[in-house]
Amino acid sequence: MSDLRLSGVRYELTRTLLHDLDLTFAAGRMTALSGPSGSGKTTLLSIAGGLLRPTAGEATYAGAPMWRGTGDPRPEVSFVLQVYGLVPILSARENVSVALRARGVDPDEADERAAQALARFHIADLADRQVEELSGGQMQRVALARGLCVEAGVLLADEPTSELDEGNRGLVLAELRREADRGAVVVVATHDPAVVDACDDHHALDEGRLVDHTEPVHLPVTRSYPDPGNGSTGGSPVTPSHDTPSDPAPVVEQGGAPATSGRRDHPAETSDPVRSDLDQPGDDDPYELFRRPPGSP
Numbered sequence: 001m002s003d004l005r006l007s008g009v010r011y012e013l014t015r016t017l018l019h020d021l022d023l024t025f026a027a028g029r030m031t032a033l034s035g036p037s038g039s040g041k042t043t044l045l046s047i048a049g050g051l052l053r054p055t056a057g058e059a060t061y062a063g064a065p066m067w068r069g070t071g072d073p074r075p076e077v078s079f080v081l082q083v084y085g086l087v088p089i090l091s092a093r094e095n096v097s098v099a100l101r102a103r104g105v106d107p108d109e110a111d112e113r114a115a116q117a118l119a120r121f122h123i124a125d126l127a128d129r130q131v132e133e134l135s136g137g138q139m140q141r142v143a144l145a146r147g148l149c150v151e152a153g154v155l156l157a158d159e160p161t162s163e164l165d166e167g168n169r170g171l172v173l174a175e176l177r178r179e180a181d182r183g184a185v186v187v188v189a190t191h192d193p194a195v196v197d198a199c200d201d202h203h204a205l206d207e208g209r210l211v212d213h214t215e216p217v218h219l220p221v222t223r224s225y226p227d228p229g230n231g232s233t234g235g236s237p238v239t240p241s242h243d244t245p246s247d248p249a250p251v252v253e254q255g256g257a258p259a260t261s262g263r264r265d266h267p268a269e270t271s272d273p274v275r276s277d278l279d280q281p282g283d284d285d286p287y288e289l290f291r292r293p294p295g296s297p
């Protein structure tokens, strides 16, 4: 088991998007990466997984650099992308199977493992459906099946629950926990306080910098989304719009981590990762925490 390390990682385009970050994502643990829209989560995951070359510093896994000169990630890395990256005209099973075939798995075995991976996310019945016919929440779970089926050493999941109802979010968190339990580095970019709470470690970004999130904060109620009726898809997406550089950064403080290093002081639950004790009558805005100005109670 190896950790994933970022040392002095800086990323500049027309302005600096990441400022000299030093971070370790530990093997065998789930790490949440939170922060407002535009704070740099996707950029950081892209550098951590070898899709982008940092302007300075480096990301390493098992002592070797993640950037290989091409933008192709190392085989130890698997992504669940924020925009899913699925092929619309292929079936759900084919979209998953292709990831296994790309790693040299025999086609028949790849198809079988793809079907098993879809079943992990309760969408086995959708295996033969073309992805373009699926709902957003169903696509998100196909992307998760594809990301998890390859049993990578490093799993980087970018807002993997943004389209899911509470039940499916719990399912996904339990599956991510299984990945960590077999020794993988699991990093989850998220806006959802309940996802942060289910992780072992937490780092918060604001405008490309790590921010202090050491104050204990009470996590607000989690919102559930109505199932439109087929029992397998979520409702309203909560993915925020992508900020332009001129957008004001709405938030700094992030929820849930009482420990100073960003390491949480309780193990995340595996059977029911979404804590029911977070529910507070009358507190119906789970994202209020993310909009609270720095320093407010």
Ligand SMILES: Nc1ncnc2c1ncn2[C@@H]1O[C@H](COP(=O)(O)OP(=O)(O)OP(=O)(O)O)[C@@H](O)[C@H]1O
Residues within 6 Å of the ligand: 013, 014, 017, 035, 036, 037, 038, 039, 040, 041, 042, 043, 044, 082, 240, 241, 242, 243, 244, 245
């Ligand atoms: N190719 C690019 N050129 C210029 N700016 C970019 C580019 N890609 C990202 N950015 C900017 O970099 C910043 C960080 O973007 P990033 O996608 O990493 O944020 P994020 O935290 O993942 O946001 P979200 O929560 O909306 O997904 C944003 O201000 C974005 O506009």
Ligand SMILES: [Mg+2]
Residues within 6 Å of the ligand: 041, 042, 043, 082, 158
């Ligand atoms: Mg993003």
